[in-house]
Amino acid sequence: MRAKTDRAIRLMLVDDHPVMRAGLANLLSGEPGFSVVAQASDARSALAGWREHRPDVLLLDISLPGLDGIEVLRQIKAEAPQAHVLMLTSSEAKEDVRQSMAAGAAGYVTKSVDPDVLFAAIRGVFERQGVVAQGESRTERDDVGETLSQREQEVLNLVRQGFSNGEIGRLLGISRRTARAHVSAILRKLGASARTEAVTRGFERGILKI
Amino acid sequence: MRAKTDRAIRLMLVDDHPVMRAGLANLLSGEPGFSVVAQASDARSALAGWREHRPDVLLLDISLPGLDGIEVLRQIKAEAPQAHVLMLTSSEAKEDVRQSMAAGAAGYVTKSVDPDVLFAAIRGVFERQGVVAQGESRTERDDVGETLSQREQEVLNLVRQGFSNGEIGRLLGISRRTARAHVSAILRKLGASARTEAVTRGFERGILKI
DNA sequence: TTAGCCATTGGCCACCCGGCCAATAGGCCT
DNA sequence: AGGCCTATTGGCCGGGTGGCCAATGGCTAA
Numbered sequence: 211m212r213a214k215t216d217r218a219i220r221l222m223l224v225d226d227h228p229v230m231r232a233g234l235a236n237l238l239s240g241e242p243g244f245s246v247v248a249q250a251s252d253a254r255s256a257l258a259g260w261r262e263h264r265p266d267v268l269l270l271d272i273s274l275p276g277l278d279g280i281e282v283l284r285q286i287k288a289e290a291p292q293a294h295v296l297m298l299t300s301s302e303a304k305e306d307v308r309q310s311m312a313a314g315a316a317g318y319v320t321k322s323v324d325p326d327v328l329f330a331a332i333r334g335v336f337e338r339q340g341v342v343a344q345g346e347s348r349t350e351r352d353d354v355g356e357t358l359s360q361r362e363q364e365v366l367n368l369v370r371q372g373f374s375n376g377e378i379g380r381l382l383g384i385s386r387r388t389a390r391a392h393v394s395a396i397l398r399k400l401g402a403s404a405r406t407e408a409v410t411r412g413f414e415r416g417i418l419k420i
Numbered sequence: 421m422r423a424k425t426d427r428a429i430r431l432m433l434v435d436d437h438p439v440m441r442a443g444l445a446n447l448l449s450g451e452p453g454f455s456v457v458a459q460a461s462d463a464r465s466a467l468a469g470w471r472e473h474r475p476d477v478l479l480l481d482i483s484l485p486g487l488d489g490i491e492v493l494r495q496i497k498a499e500a501p502q503a504h505v506l507m508l509t510s511s512e513a514k515e516d517v518r519q520s521m522a523a524g525a526a527g528y529v530t531k532s533v534d535p536d537v538l539f540a541a542i543r544g545v546f547e548r549q550g551v552v553a554q555g556e557s558r559t560e561r562d563d564v565g566e567t568l569s570q571r572e573q574e575v576l577n578l579v580r581q582g583f584s585n586g587e588i589g590r591l592l593g594i595s596r597r598t599a600r601a602h603v604s605a606i607l608r609k610l611g612a613s614a615r616t617e618a619v620t621r622g623f624e625r626g627i628l629k630i
Numbered sequence: 631t632t633a634g635c636c637a638t639t640g641g642c643c644a645c646c647c648g649g650c651c652a653a654t655a656g657g658c659c660t
Numbered sequence: 661a662g663g664c665c666t667a668t669t670g671g672c673c674g675g676g677t678g679g680c681c682a683a684t685g686g687c688t689a690a
Contacts (some may be wrong), residue, residue, distance in 0.1 A: 227510060227531035229538055233443020234457025236450060265675090300437060315490075328439055337541035359666065372617025374646060387669050394648070404676095405647080409619045413630055420624050569636065584676055597639050604678070605636090615644095615677080 218245035219336050221266035224256040224282070225298075226274050230321075234269070241329055253277045260286055260293075267316075267336050272299040272306055278419075279310050286313040294335045298328070308357070357398040358417060364389025365392040370409045370418055421629050428455035429546050432475035434466040434492070435508075444479070448590040450604070451539055459618055461558075463487045470496055470503075477526075477546050482509040488629075490519050497524040504545045508538070513626025565611040566628060580619045580628055 221244055225231045231249050238244045249258040249265040250310035253276045260268060270288070272279035279297065286293050297310045297318040307318050319328055358366065368378045375393060378384040393405060400407040402413070412418035431454055435441045441459050444452035448454045459475040460466040463486045464573070470478060489507065498505050504518070507528040509521045517528050526545035529538055568576065577589045585603060589596040603615060612618040622628035 228534045229447070229508075229531040230443060230537045232438060233440060233447045236446035237439075237443045241445065298439070309621035321439040324438045325442045329651095360666070369616055370620040372612055372620070374614075375648095376646080384667085385669055387671090388667070391668075392650075397648080402582060404582035404584075406579055406616050407618055409616055410580040410582070410628075413623050413628075418620075418623075432690075571637065585678095586676080594637085595639055597641090598637070601638075613678090619670080 216242050219332065220247045220266045221261055221264070221332070221357050222246070222248040222250070222259060224250045224259075224269065224274070224279065225271040230271075237325060238329075244329075244332070250394050253279075253282050256282050257285060266294060267332055268295045269332070270295055270315075272301050272310070273295065279315055280306070283310065283313045283315055289366075292409045296335050297307065301416060305357075306414040330358065344416045358396060358399060362392055362396050362399070362419060365389060366396055366408065366412050368394070369393060369405050370412065389390060421494035428453050430455050430473070430476045431542070432456070432458040432460070432469060432473055432478045434460045434469075434479065434484070434489065435481040436461050440481075446472045447535060448539075454539075454542070461485075463489075465491050466492050469494060476504060477542055478503065478505045479508045479542070480505055480525075482507065482511050482520070490516070490523055493520065493523045493525055506541060507543050557617060563584065568606060568609060572609070573604055573627060574608050575599060576618065576627065577620050579603060579606070579615050580622065621628055 221238060223231055223234055223246060225234065230252065231251065235246045235249065238246055247265055250257040250259045251274075253274050254262075256270070256274070270279045270283060276280070278353065279299065281308070283295055283297070286295060291314070294316045297306075297315045297317075299306065300321045302320055302322070310318050317331050319331045323331075364382065365378055368381060373381065375389040376386040378389040379392075382389065393408075396408050397403065397405070400408050400411040402411050409418065413420070431448060433444055433448075433456060434440055435444065436463065441461065443513060445456045445459065447471045448456055457475055458469045461484075464483050466480070466484070468516075480489045484492070489509065493505055493507070495507060500525070504526045505517075505524070507525045508531065509516065509528075510528055511630045512532070520528050527541050529541045533541075574592065575588055576590060583591065585599040587598040588599040592599065603618075606618050607613065607615070610618050610621040612621050619628065623630070
């Protein structure tokens with residue numbers, strides 16, 4: 211539980227909302243042991259800033275303009291597998307937690323936790339370097355949680371746009387019958403009775419994004 | 421541009437994310453002329469806190485557990501029409517801006533604005549007591565923006581659940597033909613070619629909430 | 631008042647949907 | 661090797677979808 215070193219933990223914040231960033235920076239700077247060395251509001255500058263500063267811990271939001279935080283996480287882990295990235299987001303969607311952890315996040319905390327919990331999580335990923343999954347669930351439903359395959363997600367993204375099975379088939383270069391099979395699988399996995407409901411469930415679960 | 425009084429503007433913050441609340445409180449307290457006198461994280465305590473402290477300006481988020489911020493706004497304006505409420509939210513949906521202003525918000529700023537803009541907005545609604553609409557658009561699409569009637573929103577909320585026109589008719593006590601007419605109107609207004617796409621557009625525009 | 635939107639209802643019709651039957655083939659874990 | 665998941669494709673069929681034709685009464689903004 212003792213600090214790894216005596217100097218402050220160097221943090222970098224990535225969040226697309228200036229108000230949130232400034233607030234966070236203020237909050238963390240006021241806490242002993244933390245030092246905010248960089249900030250970014252989009253994917254590009256997040257990567258650039260990370261490469262330049264190499265912070266001890268990167269606090270990463272998921273919803274970013276351009277490509278999302280999970281993509282940023284993947285790229286960072288690709289070039290520095292030992293990087294400590296703590297996802298800090300307002301999304302409580304299982305899908306986001308799952309993808310983040312799969313992509314190598316050191317932890318996942320939602321903005322619905324108390325600041326103290328956040329502080330502890332930051333220290334946790336820095337010192338223990340271990341995984342701290344904070345899946346705070348408040349709105350969380352008891353999802354049965356069958357995950358969609360890549361193909362199915364692809365199909366769902368066409369379904370949401372109102373395409374018919376035939377059109378989906380044409381767009382993906384498969385028969386309409388196959389598109390139908392994918393849609394059926396989606397309905398079953400999401401517990402939906404119609405494609406319309408599947409779209410709703412997709413949004414609710416975070417598989418589909420606005 | 422001079423202050424209405426010499427004392428600090430008394431603020432109350434309502435946001436369901438502790439991290440955001442703490443950050444905001446820190447940020448605002450560090451700014452001369454502002455004093456955070458109360459905070460709340462849900463609708464009930466927001467109303468209770470407002471009645472007790474009667475802040476000069478209430479910073480209100482829309483997404484709250486239980487009933488949403490717009491409802492809180494309505495109740496406050498009902499019992500104190502002169503109350504100064506500045507919506508501070510991450511939602512850039514036209515629908516939310518529209519409803520907020522219609523409900524009597526003194527202003528609407530998104531969390532994607534710079535802190536300085538937020539400070540200015542707070543001073544604005546306090547001093548001038550005027551309406552400061554800050555519809556910062558970054559992700560905003562050029563919505564043609566036809567609003568759905570009450571009935572149509574009701575129907576859309578059934579459509580999203582996967583109900584057929586016949587079922588919608590039964591649930592609303594109207595003929596299936598009428599339900600169809602409503603769905604057709606929804607499709608036209610949202611620029612959708614199928615009910616599935618209408619659901620997507622509904623989520624994108626903030627008419628439907630997760 | 632005239633215009634326009636809203637809620638309501640009807641039929642015709644080509645097309646789409648989704649469940650059920652069944653099959654082949656590749657990949658991965660045990 | 662056998663089991664399980666995934667991707668692929670086929671037909672049959674009752675029921676749903678959405679555009680088009682047209683109509684009524686109420687309510688509101690110009």
